[in-house]
Amino acid sequence: MKLxxxxxxxxxxxxxxxxxxxxxxxQTSDTGxxxxxxxxxxxxxxxxxxxxxxxxxxxxxxxxxxxxxHTDAKVEIEYIPVETRAQRVKxxxxxxxxxxxxxxYGNTDTAGYVKDGGLADIKAEFDAWxxxxxxxxxxxxxxxxxxxxxxxxxxxxVRALYYRTDVLKELGLPVPTSQAALISTAKKIHRxxxxxYGLAVGGxxxxxAMPFLWANGGELAEESGGTFKAAVNSPxxxxxxxxxxxxxxxxxxxAAKCASMGGxxxxxxxxxxxxxxxxxxxxxxxxxxxxxxxxxxxxxxLPGVAAGSIAPAFAGGNNIGVLKSSSHRTxxxxxxxxxxxKKTQAELFDAMGFLPTYTDVxxxxxxxxxxxxPFVKTLGAGAxxxxxxxxxxxxxxxxxxxxxxxxxxxxxxxxAAASDDAxxxxxxxxxxxx
Amino acid sequence: xxxxTVSADTAPGSALRPRTPVRAPxxxxxxxxxxxxxxxxxxxLAPALVVLGGLLVYPIYxxxxxxxxxxxxAQVSGGQPTTFKGLGNYATLFGDGEFWQVLLATVLxxxxxxxxxxxxxxxxxxxxxxxxxLPRLALMLAALGAWATPAITGSTVWVFLFDPDHGPxxxxxGLGDFSWTYGRxxxxxxxxLEVVWCSFPFVMVTVYAGIxxxxxxxxxxxxxxxxxxxxTWRSVTAPMLRPILAVVTIQSVxxxxxxxxxxxxxxxxxxxxxxxxxxxxxxxxxxxASSQYSLGSAIGVVMLLILLAVTLVYLRxxxxxxxxx
Numbered sequence: 001m002k003l004x005x006x007x008x009x010x011x012x013x014x015x016x017x018x019x020x021x022x023x024x025x026x027q028t029s030d031t032g033x034x035x036x037x038x039x040x041x042x043x044x045x046x047x048x049x050x051x052x053x054x055x056x057x058x059x060x061x062x063x064x065x066x067x068x069x070h071t072d073a074k075v076e077i078e079y080i081p082v083e084t085r086a087q088r089v090k091x092x093x094x095x096x097x098x099x100x101x102x103x104x105y106g107n108t109d110t111a112g113y114v115k116d117g118g119l120a121d122i123k124a125e126f127d128a129w130x131x132x133x134x135x136x137x138x139x140x141x142x143x144x145x146x147x148x149x150x151x152x153x154x155x156x157x158v159r160a161l162y163y164r165t166d167v168l169k170e171l172g173l174p175v176p177t178s179q180a181a182l183i184s185t186a187k188k189i190h191r192x193x194x195x196x197y198g199l200a201v202g203g204x205x206x207x208x209a210m211p212f213l214w215a216n217g218g219e220l221a222e223e224s225g226g227t228f229k230a231a232v233n234s235p236x237x238x239x240x241x242x243x244x245x246x247x248x249x250x251x252x253x254x255a256a257k258c259a260s261m262g263g264x265x266x267x268x269x270x271x272x273x274x275x276x277x278x279x280x281x282x283x284x285x286x287x288x289x290x291x292x293x294x295x296x297x298x299x300x301x302l303p304g305v306a307a308g309s310i311a312p313a314f315a316g317g318n319n320i321g322v323l324k325s326s327s328h329r330t331x332x333x334x335x336x337x338x339x340x341x342k343k344t345q346a347e348l349f350d351a352m353g354f355l356p357t358y359t360d361v362x363x364x365x366x367x368x369x370x371x372x373x374p375f376v377k378t379l380g381a382g383a384x385x386x387x388x389x390x391x392x393x394x395x396x397x398x399x400x401x402x403x404x405x406x407x408x409x410x411x412x413x414x415x416a417a418a419s420d421d422a423x424x425x426x427x428x429x430x431x432x433x434x
Numbered sequence: 435x436x437x438x439t440v441s442a443d444t445a446p447g448s449a450l451r452p453r454t455p456v457r458a459p460x461x462x463x464x465x466x467x468x469x470x471x472x473x474x475x476x477x478x479l480a481p482a483l484v485v486l487g488g489l490l491v492y493p494i495y496x497x498x499x500x501x502x503x504x505x506x507x508a509q510v511s512g513g514q515p516t517t518f519k520g521l522g523n524y525a526t527l528f529g530d531g532e533f534w535q536v537l538l539a540t541v542l543x544x545x546x547x548x549x550x551x552x553x554x555x556x557x558x559x560x561x562x563x564x565x566x567x568l569p570r571l572a573l574m575l576a577a578l579g580a581w582a583t584p585a586i587t588g589s590t591v592w593v594f595l596f597d598p599d600h601g602p603x604x605x606x607x608g609l610g611d612f613s614w615t616y617g618r619x620x621x622x623x624x625x626x627l628e629v630v631w632c633s634f635p636f637v638m639v640t641v642y643a644g645i646x647x648x649x650x651x652x653x654x655x656x657x658x659x660x661x662x663x664x665x666t667w668r669s670v671t672a673p674m675l676r677p678i679l680a681v682v683t684i685q686s687v688x689x690x691x692x693x694x695x696x697x698x699x700x701x702x703x704x705x706x707x708x709x710x711x712x713x714x715x716x717x718x719x720x721x722x723a724s725s726q727y728s729l730g731s732a733i734g735v736v737m738l739l740i741l742l743a744v745t746l747v748y749l750r751x752x753x754x755x756x757x758x759x
Contacts, residue, residue: 026500029512090725093511117513203706256613257598259706390508397724399708406707410616 029094035327039072042328042335043100045088047318048079051286054351058344066338073331093118096325101332102339104154107142107317108386112393114145115433120324121148125333131342131358138315138383139357145388146226151321152340155354158313158383159208160374161302162270162284163277164293167193175300178307179215179243182277187251189276198252200275201244202261203409204402207314208279213240214384215304215311221387221426228389230426232404233419241408241415248409255409262402270297281316282355282375299371301378315383317357355379391426391433400425494738501731510727523732532708533716533733540691540712543622547690550630552683555637560667562642574639581635589699592628615701618709625696625710632696633689637682644678645671680752687744691737694718713737 049055056079063075078100080088085105092099093116105113113119126132126149132140139153161182168175168185171192176182186198202208210220218237221228231237248255261269263279270278271291279302280288288297304311320340322332338344345356349365355375356362366376386392395401404422407413413421476483501523508514527533558577562570580588596603598611614624648671656666672679694714697704704711704719711719713733721730 026496026503026505026510026516028509028516032512090507090511093507093513112507115513116507116511118511256616257611259616260702394724394726398719403707410706412707412709 027094029096032324036329037327038331040328040331041074041076042102042331043076043078044102044335044339045078045080045092045100046104047085048081049352051352052079055348058347058351059339061347062338062341062344063335065343066335070331070334073328073335075335089113089118092323096323099323099325101326101328102320102322102336104318104320105151107153107315107319108396109393110143110150110319110321111145111388111390111433113321114148114150115390115393118324119150119321120326120329121150122152122322122333122336123147123149125337126152129337131337134342134358134360136357136359136362136379138379138385139317141385141388142315142317143319143321151319152336153357154318154320154340155345155348156315156317156357156379156383157281157283157355158315158375158378159211159279159281159302160299160313160378161277162267162280162288162297162299164296165298166296167196167276175298176303178303178309179212179305179311181307182303183243183246183252186247186277190252193276195274197258197269197275199247199277199279200261200266200269201247201253201258201279202263202266203248203255203259203406204262204399205266205279206396206401206405207316208263208266209241209244209401209405210314210384211279211302211311212244213237215309216240216243221389221430223387228387228391228430230423230430232401232426233416233423238415238419241404241419245405245408245415255411259406259409282353282372285353285371299374301374301381310378310381312382312384313378315379315385317355387430389430389433391430394429394433395426398425398429400429497731497734497738500728501735503728505728505731507725507727519728523728524736526729527732527736532711536711536713536716539622539710540714543626543712544687544690544693547626547629547633547693548683548686550626551633551637551686551690552679554630555634555682556641556679558634558638559641559645562638563645577635577638580631581639583632585632585695586699588632589628589696592624592631593700596624615710616706618705621701621705621710625693625700628696628700629690629693633686637686640678640682641675644675648674676752680748684745684748687748688741691741691744 046055046059056077059077063077067073067075089103089105089109092103093113110119126143132152135153136156139156140149143149143151143153161176163175167189171189173185173188174181176185182199188198189196190198213220213232216236216239218234218240219231220237222231223229232241247253248258263281266275266278267280267284267287268291269275270280271284271288271293273292280299288294301310302313303309320336322329322336326332340357342356342358342361345354345358346361346365348354349356349361350368353369353372355372356365362376362379366372386396400422404418407418407421408415412418502519502521503509504517504519504522509516558573562573565573583591593615595601596614598604598613604610604612615621652670652674653666656670661669692714693712697710697712697715698718701710703723704715714737717730717733717737720726720733
């Protein structure tokens with residue numbers, strides 16, 4: 001009895017101490033920076049691309065230019081794998097001490113990262129930066145959230161129509177110039193060549209489907225006074241959804257196979273010669289060049305509803321932002337300008353084929369490389385962006401739109417019911433994101 | 435001498451009768467000790483309790499706590515303050531039709547998996563006792579191979595085997611380019627087969643060991659009395675195996691209710707339009723894919739309560755029959 005009492009007391013104290021140390025509430029980190037040091041080491045996370053060497057050379061040159069002006073500062077670049085970026089960035093937000101000063105991020109993540117409190121608003125510096133005046137408006141929109149600017153665009157990515165020149169020639173079909181012609185051409189090809197998808201489409205290929213919706217005058221969501229309301233169930237949007245989902249079926253791309261495909265799967269199908277047409281990005285160019293169809297294909301802008309028009313494309317791409325937790329804000333912004341400036345973007349295009357975000361630099365690049373012409377033309381016709389709300393990150397992650405397309409193409413729901421459901425889920429995400 | 439009692443009466447529970455007189459004095463001793471020094475057993479238990487408390491109670495406490503908060507990525511990284519939501523997450527969850535569909539699918543799928551696994555495991559265990567050494571070794575090795583395969587590898591291989599374009603199964607069965615993962619039921623069937631494949635060995639090996647432990651005199655007596663194979667299993671083997679069957683059933687229920695890897699890998703995160711979601715994958719999609727940690731925690735708590743209830747009910751049934759695990 002005596003012995004046990006003597007043991008229990010310290011034991012209880014130990015347990016209590018353990019509880020106090022670990023804390024009884026879930027963790028919340030403080031991402032706000034308190035300092036702005038003018039020397040020291042800047043840490044940068046960039047994405048590791050397939051064939052990253054040319055990118056490294058361009059980045060090294062940009063860093064060298066930065067260090068000429070700021071001799072006290074050191075720069076550490078780390079290339080992080082694209083597949084695990086979400087975890088890495090979340091971890092950086094959660095633990096500001098080990099977080100970098102600058103990160104590259106996909107532009108659909110902007111609003112989500114801002115809501116997470118991870119990115120710093122650099123509007124003042126961005127507006128005062130001369131080169132930024134030539135930034136194309138869609139790219140500028142991709143770093144803008146609620147009036148603030150949270151980074152600088154690094155490159156844009158846009159999708160267009162890849163088609164097999166040999167197949168169209170053999171069947172005597174013209175290159176489609178309207179959405180209706182695109183759909184009928186796809187079906188004609190599949191009828192003549194059942195082994196080929198006419199146009200490879202995917203139920204999970206949100207950004208390949210968006211142009212159909214936008215071309216019909218639909219919108220993903222409409223903004224009024226800072227809040228978003230889903231518009232995927234408007235009559236115009238439904239027309240676009242109907243046009244896209246009409247491509248799933250035994251007369252073009254069988255639903256049993258195509259319902260689960262995403263963007264990469266459709267491009268792979270085209271590159272390996274299993275599809276006569278596909279919607280691919282300028283960033284897919286090298287994958288297609290390495291495939292079986294090299295030399296047998298061409299690219300045109302994806303046609304819109306009216307003959308000869310271009311369907312609005314989704315303006316993807318990456319930005320570089322300064323983290324709110326950075327203790328070297330001024331230096332970090334200077335480095336960001338160097339990494340996303342006109343000179344670096346022009347070099348990055350030559351090295352990697354990434355389209356510049358400055359209209360003048362992009363025009364100059366298109367003259368050098370003819371393959372980007374249809375993509376530049378698509379951008380020139382007016383590309384569109386996803387709703388700049390933190391709700392979008394959640395809509396994207398919880399697969400609201402792929403679910404909608406898959407419900408329709410598998411025949412589980414009609415266009416009206418599926419789009420109503422999707423709109424309801426989107427509204428819930430927008431309202432919870434505030 | 436105890437064998438006489440058993441072979442005379444093959445009714446359920448009779449096998450335990452001889453143990454009763456042995457147990458009685460043990461119980462008396464226990465009562466006496468509690469009266470004398472109540473602290474001593476706790477002292478011996480303390481190290482285990484501290485480890486359990488740290489590794490089990492504290493995480494569950496955190497899970498419960500988070501499920502009452504508004505806790506998403508914005509709260510974790512400090513973009514917004516953490517707020518108390520009360521039962522808000524549970525209200526959202528129970529108000530969502532998808533949750534009930536997923537729950538129903540999970541219960542039915544787990545039930546089908548448990549029944550199939552137990553049936554396959556018990557049948558093969560009985561088979562093991564009937565065949566010669568070489569086939570027995572082959573069957574054991576095959577089962578242990580399936581058991582030792584990591585779930586993610588097994589799932590990937592199964593998806594490849596049933597692939598519509600390149601899979602050998604469709605070619606063997608002459609199914610053409612039938613896609614197993616497109617239809618809801620065919621996808622669930624495919625996953626069920628994989629789950630059964632990787633979990634029947636545990637049932638088989640455990641039940642086989644149990645059968646081997648049954649005294650051969652009992653079985654001999656049953657056959658002398660003219661009992662058929664089925665009757666022997668029903669009236670002799672199964673009752674004597676009941677504690678073992680109880681353990682493997684509870685284990686299977688818990689495993690199959692929590693199935694994650696197979697669904698996640700084979701149906702690509704929950705199937706077309708989420709048709710193959712089960713609770714664990716659903717919780718993952720909510721908590722980690724869309725960073726709604728508090729909603730995911732609420733799903734976790736609901737799962738925990740359901741499994742606790744299932745286990746308690748089962749234990750009660752077993753106890754009422756006068757047996758202990």
